[in-house]
Amino acid sequence: MTQLTPDAEPPLRRGRGRRPAGQVRAEILNAAGNLLLAEGMTGFTIEKVAAHAGASRMTIYKWWPSKGALALDGYFTVVAPALAFPDTGDIVADLTSQLVSFVHLLTDTSAGRVVSQLIAQSQTDPDLATAFRERYSGPRRAISVEALNKAVARGQLRADIDPESVIDQLWGACYHRLLIPDQPLTEEFVVTLVDNLIRGLR
């Protein structure tokens, strides 16, 4: 166990020297995200994150108001590279590519189990629900809305679309299959989701 200190600043660590605050913050976020993916919310504690990041609990509490807030910021940080939104100028290709990566993250890594348990726990834990929306789903929505708005500006989508509803019909449809697995969550499925919406069913 790394020793936890009651100091407001992270301790001087032998052989490393004092790290800049930005680096400490980044290491805490990575430690939090990786701990969450490894152990789920059940095994997630501020103490373990502090130990893995070589930071003090006081530092963590200075930056994050709760365990849930830290967990969600950490989750956003570690999944962000896998969920990067390509911008090739072709909205159909970009949506499909991003959704395929999203589905692989959910089905090939522990992220699917972890996020489904975060959503589950959010139904009875209002603080976790707020952290989920403010630190994960809200910011992820904003990224997708921006990509859709760019496609509107390029004339690839109608000017009168409601981007928020499109998010529920693409990523929301995937969460639906993750949480209620009546039907499989596959690459073929996301290709169909995009095709249904772009071409229309008529």
Added chain:
Amino acid sequence: MTQLTPDAEPPLRRGRGRRPAGQVRAEILNAAGNLLLAEGMTGFTIEKVAAHAGASRMTIYKWWPSKGALALDGYFTVVAPALAFPDTGDIVADLTSQLVSFVHLLTDTSAGRVVSQLIAQSQTDPDLATAFRERYSGPRRAISVEALNKAVARGQLRADIDPESVIDQLWGACYHRLLIPDQPLTEEFVVTLVDNLIRGLR
């Protein structure tokens, strides 16, 4: 409290006589669904359902393998009238009407809280997850698939659509807003969902 009996058959009840099995079954399902809506899964017990329905626990166990199975069959029974699928011959009108009723059920009654907690609990309770899929979401999917296939047969939707994916993009999109309420679950939202899919975004 109604007296519980260990008999395999429901007791003769003063003034009512022995009820036909079909009636007993219907009364158990209604009692189960109403108890679930009133108290959620936390307050749901076989004992209470037996008492409300005036049936024995043995009768219930003869027909349902678990508490979850009874709860989900009861839920399906009591919400079915509100979720009836109209068949006017106009798929856009029928989908919109059914989805508006679905959203009102979720937002104006306790069904929204109850179903979100059932989905939540299913993430860590495999038996409940199976009961949910086999006794609620699977049968509800079948009803919607049938309505979509009829619309294909009438030439209102393309012959090559995948009805299962449409379900995720309509009802799944609503569950997404129920479970992760970044954006409101309204009549306007479902009208937009149907319009996005039918017309397409391009």
